[in-house]
Amino acid sequence: MISATAVKTRLLRRSVIAFHRNVVSATQFPTVEKFAQEEDEFSESKELILSVLQTHATKRDARAYINKYSDNLDSAEKRKQKEFAKKVLRSVSEASRGFDLYGSAPIELKDMIRVAVIKIRGVSDLTPNILGNIGKTILRLQRLGLSPVIVVDPVEENGPGWMQSSEGFASSAQIKQMTGVAARIAAAIEKPVVCDKLPSPAVLNLMSQSSHRRPGKAAILPSMFTHVAPYLQSSIKWSLPHLMFIEMTNQVVPIITPLVYNEHSSRYAIASADDIVYEIVNKMSGIASPEVITLDKVIYIDPLGGIPSEERHSGAHILVNLAQEYDDILRELDSVMYPPNRQSLVLSVLSNKGGAEQYNRTHISNLNSFRKLLAVAPASTSGLITTPVVAASQSTRNPLIYNLLTDRPVISSSLPVDGKRASIQHTTLLRHGMPVMMVYCSQGMYLPEYPRTGLKNSFSDTQVSNGLSALCNGVANVDMVKLVELIENSFGRDLDVQHYLNRVNGNIAGLVIAGNYEGGAIITWEKVPANPLDHVAYLDKFAVLRRNQGSAGVADIVFKAMSDKLFPKELLWRSRTENPVNRWYFDRSKGSLRLPDKRWTMFFRGYDTREEDRLQDYIDVCSSIEPSFKN
Numbered sequence: 001m002i003s004a005t006a007v008k009t010r011l012l013r014r015s016v017i018a019f020h021r022n023v024v025s026a027t028q029f030p031t032v033e034k035f036a037q038e039e040d041e042f043s044e045s046k047e048l049i050l051s052v053l054q055t056h057a058t059k060r061d062a063r064a065y066i067n068k069y070s071d072n073l074d075s076a077e078k079r080k081q082k083e084f085a086k087k088v089l090r091s092v093s094e095a096s097r098g099f100d101l102y103g104s105a106p107i108e109l110k111d112m113i114r115v116a117v118i119k120i121r122g123v124s125d126l127t128p129n130i131l132g133n134i135g136k137t138i139l140r141l142q143r144l145g146l147s148p149v150i151v152v153d154p155v156e157e158n159g160p161g162w163m164q165s166s167e168g169f170a171s172s173a174q175i176k177q178m179t180g181v182a183a184r185i186a187a188a189i190e191k192p193v194v195c196d197k198l199p200s201p202a203v204l205n206l207m208s209q210s211s212h213r214r215p216g217k218a219a220i221l222p223s224m225f226t227h228v229a230p231y232l233q234s235s236i237k238w239s240l241p242h243l244m245f246i247e248m249t250n251q252v253v254p255i256i257t258p259l260v261y262n263e264h265s266s267r268y269a270i271a272s273a274d275d276i277v278y279e280i281v282n283k284m285s286g287i288a289s290p291e292v293i294t295l296d297k298v299i300y301i302d303p304l305g306g307i308p309s310e311e312r313h314s315g316a317h318i319l320v321n322l323a324q325e326y327d328d329i330l331r332e333l334d335s336v337m338y339p340p341n342r343q344s345l346v347l348s349v350l351s352n353k354g355g356a357e358q359y360n361r362t363h364i365s366n367l368n369s370f371r372k373l374l375a376v377a378p379a380s381t382s383g384l385i386t387t388p389v390v391a392a393s394q395s396t397r398n399p400l401i402y403n404l405l406t407d408r409p410v411i412s413s414s415l416p417v418d419g420k421r422a423s424i425q426h427t428t429l430l431r432h433g434m435p436v437m438m439v440y441c442s443q444g445m446y447l448p449e450y451p452r453t454g455l456k457n458s459f460s461d462t463q464v465s466n467g468l469s470a471l472c473n474g475v476a477n478v479d480m481v482k483l484v485e486l487i488e489n490s491f492g493r494d495l496d497v498q499h500y501l502n503r504v505n506g507n508i509a510g511l512v513i514a515g516n517y518e519g520g521a522i523i524t525w526e527k528v529p530a531n532p533l534d535h536v537a538y539l540d541k542f543a544v545l546r547r548n549q550g551s552a553g554v555a556d557i558v559f560k561a562m563s564d565k566l567f568p569k570e571l572l573w574r575s576r577t578e579n580p581v582n583r584w585y586f587d588r589s590k591g592s593l594r595l596p597d598k599r600w601t602m603f604f605r606g607y608d609t610r611e612e613d614r615l616q617d618y619i620d621v622c623s624s625i626e627p628s629f630k631n
Contacts, residue, residue, distance in 0.1 A: 113248055115284065116146045116297040119277050121153035123181045125303065126388055133392035134301065135188030137400055138253060139217070144404055146296060147248040149280065150189075150218075150255040152182050153273035169267045170259065178270070179220065182255045186218040189253050218253045225260040225276065227269065236260055236275055238283045245293070256280075274369045282376045298373050298383045299400065304362050305387040306428030308333075311417055315424035316385075318413035319553050321433035322371050324561075333364050374432035382407070383430035390426055399427040414556040414563070414588055416605065429553075434515030436557060440566050444525055445508040450497045451481045482517040490519075490543035493629040500628040509537050510566045512558050519544040519554040521562045523571070529620045536621050539573035559588065563605060570606035574622040577601050595623055 118138065123131065138148050154177075170178075221243055227235045239261075247254045258271045277298065284295045306316025310332055320329065370383045386399055396402070399410050409429040439445070487495050510523035522541040528534040539562070548554040563571055575582050577599060586592060589603035591611050602622040610617055 113147050113245070113293040114145060114296040115149060115248070115293065116141060116299060117149050117151060117277055117280055117295070118299040118301065119151045119153050119273055120185065120301045120388075121273070122303045122388070123152065123154075123184055130388050130392045131184060131188045133394060134388060135185070135190060136394065137391055137398060138189055140401060141404060142251065142253065144401070146404060148253050149244060149248070150182075150185055150253060151273050151277050151280070152178065152185065152255065152257045154178050154181060154258065154270070169262070169265070170270045174270060175259065175268060178257050178259065182220045182257050186220055186255055189218040189255075218255055219247050220255045220257070221247070223259060223261055223268075224256060225258075225271070225279065226263050227260045227271070236271060236279050238279050241283065241287075274365070277369070278372060278376075281373050281381075285376050285378060295377055295381050297381065297403075298370070298377070300366060300369075300383075300385045301388055301391045302362070302366065302385055303387060304359060305390070305426035306385045307363055307367055307430075313417075313424060316426050316428045318409050318411060318425060318427075318429065319556060320367075320428055320430045321436070321553065321557050322374060322430060323433040324436045324557070325433075326367070326371055329367060330364065333360050333367070370430045374430065377432070379432065381432075384427065385430070386427040399425075399429075403429060408550075408553070412556055412587070413553065414559040416588065416590070431553060433553075433557070434518060436515075436561050437511070437513040438561050438566055439511040441509060444506045445511075446505040447478060447483075447501055447508065448480055450484065450501065478511065478513070479517070483513075483520065486517045486520055486545060487541055487543045489545050490549075491629065492546075496628055496630050499626075503626060503628065504540060510562065512562050512566070514554055514558050514561075517545075518548050519558040521558050523562065523567060526572075526621045526625070528617045529624060530617065534617070536572050536617065537567045537570055538621060538625070539571060540625075542573070555584075563588070568606060569608045570604070570610075572602065572604045572618055572621060574600045574602045574625065593619070595619060597623070 120134070126134075138150070141148055224238060224240045224243055226237050226239045244254045244256070256276065258273045258276045259268045260271045261268055281295060281298060284293070307320060307329060309315060309317045312318075317329070320326075366385055370385075374381060374383055382403070384400065384403060390398070391400060397410055402408075402410050409425075410427065411425065484495055484497055504522065504524050507524045507526070508522065509525045510521075512521040512523075514520060520541075520543055521539060524538050524540045525535040526538040528536060542558070542562075544555045544558065573585075574595070575585055577594060579601075582601060585601075585603050588605065590605040590609055592601055592603045593615070594601050596619070600622060602618055604611065604618055
């Protein structure tokens with residue numbers, strides 16, 4: 001329960017921020033140049049949004065972005081934004097080919113600060129051009145509705161161990177060098193405002209800040225954290241959060257160095273940048289109000305890029321569902337040797353930074369950091385890890401920009417790894433995600449009678465997995481009420497439950513349930529009419545709750561678990577020919593064919609499919625399936 005004191009403190013902070021915003025607004029007189037600059041920035045933002053959404057997104061993506069990120073606007077600006085919103089939706093609707101599954105929900109313009117905490121590592125190794133373009137990307141994120149907060153990670157600026165000093169405190173040379181790194185980032189963001197000296201938190205208050213600082217594009221805030229000696233993560237305290245919030249309300253990008261002030265010695269120590277990020281995320285998650293401020297993204301710009309995947313030929317994982325995949329990825333990082341395909345990208349970074357063995361340690365550290373961060377962050381918060389070169393890209397495929405506008409990775413994680421669209425990526429999108437239950441049986445299982453719970457089978461080879469590679473023989477709990485609700489919500493039709501159970505019971509080959517029935521799949525063994533002793537794994541039901549369709553990665557998580565984990569050899573399914581989701585199916589299938597009745601299109605994938613000599617088996621199976629929905 002929140003105490004009355006805590007409530008008063010939050011209200012005071014909001015009042016201070018609102019007061020500061022009003023004072024600044026009242027003392028700034030607009031000029032012709034200022035109006036022209038704002039118009040140019042608005043036009044640039046419009047063109048960027050249109051180019052990304054027209055090329056890569058659906059009308060649903062456009063509507064979700066506009067609803068989420070329309071920020072602090074006066075009435076005139078809101079009218080302008082609404083007209084622009086209509087243009088976006090019109091434009092994307094023409095390009096999306098009927099993929100809008102949500103209809104025409106109203107657009108709501110919201111007054112909210114949406115924060116993105118961005119940690120940048122290895123700044124000293126970046127060329128002015130790359131760092132300058134990263135600055136442009138950060139400004140674009142800001143213009144598109146995010147409020148970026150930059151955390152400097154100096155861990156390798158002078159090689160391993162340079163942060164260690166006598167008595168655990170930072171030397172003046174270290175402080176000067178770290179502030180210089182922050183100044184490079186500020187200069188890249190444009191029109192930086194840099195503190196002339198490093199004041200004590202005891203005297204660094206709102207009045208002193210507002211009196212000597214004028215609004216700019218970036219502001220270095222080096223003294224927001226305190227601790228007690230010796231330095232420990234648990235002892236860090238974010239003492240002056242209002243300084244950061246004030247800068248963001250003025251559309252200034254705060255830049256934070258990992259300096260923590262010791263209250264007893266009046267000296268500074270250098271903390272881990274990961275610990276600083278955790279303190280910001282943890283405290284923001286505790287004080288954030290959904291009406292005022294929320295944590296939207298945590299981004300690591302790291303020379304090594306995203307979490308490597310052996311399956312993707314040493315490219316990065318596209319999407320990591322931490323609740324399901326953390327242990328498997330950690331085991332892979334502990335066992336897989338240094339990937340040769342990535343050597344050219346990282347040898348220059350590693351040559352003087354601890355050698356190749358640092359590669360896996362850094363990725364394990366990043367993976368563990370995001371596991372902690374997303375565990376305390378709001379459920380909607382997502383994480384991104386990418387390289388400086390990728391973050392500096394000014395194309396519409398920049399994953400930071402693309403994820404902001406669509407809430408998805410640049411390519412889907414469920415695309416076949418060897419397919420044409422699954423190019424090697426160096427960016428990983430991470431979510432706290434959801435557990436995934438996977439059940440497989442080579443003989444066939446029974447769903448319980450509706451509305452009971454359970455899963456019956458009479459065979460000993462049934463495998464039940466919670467997504468963490470823990471296999472066992474036995475019974476899985478399946479909630480039939482939730483399963484039916486999931487199917488009916490996804491398809492928008494009523495299921496003839498008893499008819500369906502009569503058809504599939506005893507033939508269920510696999511079952512996938514994501515989270516609390518956020519998505520799922522039912523796979524059956526279907527006999528080949530020409531050879532009753534032969535059977536095919538058939539995707540009978542693939543369902544995702546409508547609120548999760550097109551975002552959150554639920555469809556990718558379910559499809560990947562089903563096709564890569566349970567049925568990598570062969571999987572068959574069909575879809576009505578006019579179904580708008582067929583484009584999604586085409587991208588994930590090895591082959592497809594319209595059935596003779598023209599009402600259905602069949603799809604198949606796997607490493608041992610039978611299209612060369614026994615394609616008729618697939619046609620016969622798909623043609624024999626009875627529909628299970630009520631008219």
